[in-house]
Amino acid sequence: MENNFSEFNIKNENIKKIFGTLDENIKKIEKKFNVSIVERNGTIKIIGNNKDTDMAKKVLVSLNKLCENNESINPSSLDYFLSIKNNEDKNKFITIDNDVICKTFQGKPIKAKTLNQGKYIDSIINNMITFGIGPAGTGKTFLAICMAVKYLRNNDVERIVLTRPAIEAGEKLGFLPGDLQNKIDPYLRPLYDALYTTIGFESFNQYSEKGIIEVVPLAYMRGRTLDSAFIILDEAQNTTFHQMKMFLTRVGFNSKVIVTGDITQIDLPQGTASGLVSVEKILRNIENIGFINLTSVDIVRHPIIQKIVNAYEKYENKSKK
Secondary structure, X not given: OOOEEEEEEOOHHHHHHHHOHHHHHHHHHHHHHOOEEEEEOOEEEEEEOHHHHHHHHHHHHHHHHHHHOOOOOOHHHHHHHHHOOOHXXXXXXXXXXXXXXXXXXXXXXXXXXXXXXXXXXHHHHHOOEEEEEOOOOOOHHHHXXXXXXXXXXXXXXXXXXXXXXXXXXXXXXXXXXXXXXXXHHHHHHHHHHHHHHHHOHHHXXXXXXXXXXXXXXXXXXXXXXXXXXXXXXXXXXXXXXXXXXXXXXXXXXXXXXXXXXXXXXXXXXOOOOEHHHHHHHHHOOOOOEEEEEOOHHHOOOOHHHHHHHHHHHHHHXXXXX
């Protein structure tokens, strides 16, 4: 088939972002569409057959729009963008990058990075209770905490309550050094880390001293009713049926509840049913409750994490067969 070419102009500062370090981004696009892409003085030239050059040009134009929104383009976000099948979803992906959830204490804007993450944020806004279910690295916990900080800063809630079940992933709580709080803290560390990122260490300590932010084990939730609070239950796959019921009945007036978990990483004793696995069957049709399923394509950490998750999924599916 005879080769054709397409040309268009891009600002020099955007070209650097689009091409990436050592042209790693542009090499991916060339491989994806079987084209050659060269740049001279701000002019991009795409060489290939008509269909391939047209598709590659659409991708580059979309990436240029992201650059105009001051977004960086890394290998992970490019892989995700290239995996999106239809143009409508591609346009949605570009526009969700315009919506800032909150800013870190250093001023960095936090945004949804995938379409499912955008749906997750919308569910949190529109529902009283949202379940975010998916593998590690999909932003379930971090985005929930960012939304909690946003609601607190806007005075939509009076406090944030973060909780996790203290279930050992192959280790024993009793072997950890220190008193009860010292033993519990390692289980809550990911929640602390996310809070330090969003509000800073000093603000976290101030909020904690005033009781505005609580980070507690799930067992400490029994008997409480939480009004005007943003409540996050993390690692919910390690709750039992009765613990999940207990937690959900703590919710009071003017509160938001986010439940996150990964049903492929259950650390409960063998034969104990996970409360997260059964809850969707029980609550699916109740108004004001949303379920968002995130997948490996929503992993926004290093690209190798997505490959690891996919490899384990294939191995486990093969083992089941």
